[in-house]
Amino acid sequence: MRSRLPRFRFPVADASLSASFQQLAWSNLIAQSAEQISLAAAPLVAVFTLGATARDTGLLQTAQTLPFLLLSIPLGVVADRRSRRMLMAVSESVRALAMASVLLLVLSHGLTLPLLAVLGFLGATGTVAYSVAAPALVPALVTRDALPAANGRIELARSVAYSAGPAMGGLLVGWIGAGWAYGCAAALSALAAALLAGLREPPRVVGAARHFMAELREGARFVIGDELLRPMLATAVFFNIGFFTLQAVYVPYAVHRLGLSASAIGVTLGAYGVGMVCGALAAPSVARRVAFGRTLIIGPFCGLAASLTMVATLAVPSFWLAAASFFLLGAGPILWTVGSTTLRQAITPANMMGRVSALNSTATYGARPLGALLGAAVSARFGMDACLVVAALGFVAQAWIIVMSPVARLARIPDDAAVLSS
Numbered sequence: 001m002r003s004r005l006p007r008f009r010f011p012v013a014d015a016s017l018s019a020s021f022q023q024l025a026w027s028n029l030i031a032q033s034a035e036q037i038s039l040a041a042a043p044l045v046a047v048f049t050l051g052a053t054a055r056d057t058g059l060l061q062t063a064q065t066l067p068f069l070l071l072s073i074p075l076g077v078v079a080d081r082r083s084r085r086m087l088m089a090v091s092e093s094v095r096a097l098a099m100a101s102v103l104l105l106v107l108s109h110g111l112t113l114p115l116l117a118v119l120g121f122l123g124a125t126g127t128v129a130y131s132v133a134a135p136a137l138v139p140a141l142v143t144r145d146a147l148p149a150a151n152g153r154i155e156l157a158r159s160v161a162y163s164a165g166p167a168m169g170g171l172l173v174g175w176i177g178a179g180w181a182y183g184c185a186a187a188l189s190a191l192a193a194a195l196l197a198g199l200r201e202p203p204r205v206v207g208a209a210r211h212f213m214a215e216l217r218e219g220a221r222f223v224i225g226d227e228l229l230r231p232m233l234a235t236a237v238f239f240n241i242g243f244f245t246l247q248a249v250y251v252p253y254a255v256h257r258l259g260l261s262a263s264a265i266g267v268t269l270g271a272y273g274v275g276m277v278c279g280a281l282a283a284p285s286v287a288r289r290v291a292f293g294r295t296l297i298i299g300p301f302c303g304l305a306a307s308l309t310m311v312a313t314l315a316v317p318s319f320w321l322a323a324a325s326f327f328l329l330g331a332g333p334i335l336w337t338v339g340s341t342t343l344r345q346a347i348t349p350a351n352m353m354g355r356v357s358a359l360n361s362t363a364t365y366g367a368r369p370l371g372a373l374l375g376a377a378v379s380a381r382f383g384m385d386a387c388l389v390v391a392a393l394g395f396v397a398q399a400w401i402i403v404m405s406p407v408a409r410l411a412r413i414p415d416d417a418a419v420l421s422s
Contacts, residue, residue: 027199029161030188034126035123035161036161038181042064048262052252054376058376060117064117069362075358076357077355084134086197088196090193091128096189099183099185100182102119103179106179106182133357135345144346148413151345228407232407238367243371244369244372248387249387253384257385258313269326271330278327293409295335296335296336300399300402301332302331304398306327306328309324344360
């Protein structure tokens with residue numbers, strides 16, 4: 001008999017969440033803030049300080065996202081074999097050291113684009129560790145019924161960071177210089193690592209270590225063979241390709257086509273986080289009125305609307321259109337992020353959680369350097385304007401995939417099989 005669960009709810013706060021989870025949520029907020037400040041500062045430093053072109057910023061974006069493609073699976077296997085808390089703490093410490101190194105290079109006038117790319121690569125390891133270990137750790141810290149609330153809290157923290165981080169990064173670069181923006185990011189990462197080091201992770205039974213490829217194949221078969229996980233993975237891949245094709249050229253496009261300053265660019269990027277916060281706050285009302293599967297198609301269609309809005313700036317160069325585009329990219333997809341994470345956690349065996357999270361990160365976040373490389377290649381051959389159109393095509397593909405899949409017909413969170421609406 002298939003169990004029938006209550007209709008999906010999307011709370012962003014819940015007093016019943018454990019103290020250990022609260023500590024994880026705070027560390028997540030701080031780590032995400034560090035990441036967003038450094039990610040916003042990198043292309044601004046590249047363009048305004050090092051004279052980078054659109055091709056250069058595309059390659060820089062590739063370096064900062066390549067760890068998702070190369071490290072997600074190894075770190076996912078580690079997350080299933082070792083302490084997830086320690087994995088995140090060590091990786092966040094690596095990010096702190098990388099950001100502190102950028103500060104020292106700026107102060108000594110020794111920063112170059114290759115060094116900025118290498119240190120950005122190292123800094124992204126903290127983000128990769130979070131992306132594979134945190135979703136695997138959350139079910140150990142809260143009950144199954146509290147998963148939507150817990151994931152909502154994690155995503156609300158991420159939304160705040162995405163809202164404040166890019167704007168803060170742009171303002172810090174404009175006010176106190178690039179080096180000290182990275183210094184702030186390093187300090188935040190060090191604080192996040194300290195919080196993680198003090199988190200109490202419940203003990204768990206870890207199976208005997210097997211050959212790496214055998215464990216990987218087991219996780220891959222599970223994801224590819226599941227009718228719900230498979231289309232969610234494909235949707236996320238095309239979303240990230242489209243998003244990072246756009247991101248690869250946005251800063252030089254905003255400078256040379258839209259005529260924006262560093263601070264104004266930071267504000268438009270910050271609109272992404274503002275949209276995420278607004279989406280999180282509106283989500284409980286949406287969830288009361290919309291079936292679970294329908295909430296999962298809102299994000300992809302908001303992404304499509306965002307890409308078309310950015311394409312409109314080709315005809316009408318506008319700060320407001322650019323900001324609206326990033327706002328839409330944040331407002332809708334947060335429903336997708338929390339819903340898809342909750343769905344994976346609900347139907348994935350506990351001893352495979354790290355590998356499934358890693359495979360998801362490899363495919364989705366690994367699409368980011370592919371999108372960034374695509375942006376660099378298209379801009380070099382056809383110009384920045386063409387990148388906006390190519391990005392929009394990626395968003396068309398992801399919207400089509402999810403609306404045609406059984407995920408869109410889910411009435412509620414399934415237990416071990418799809419619960420489809422009539």
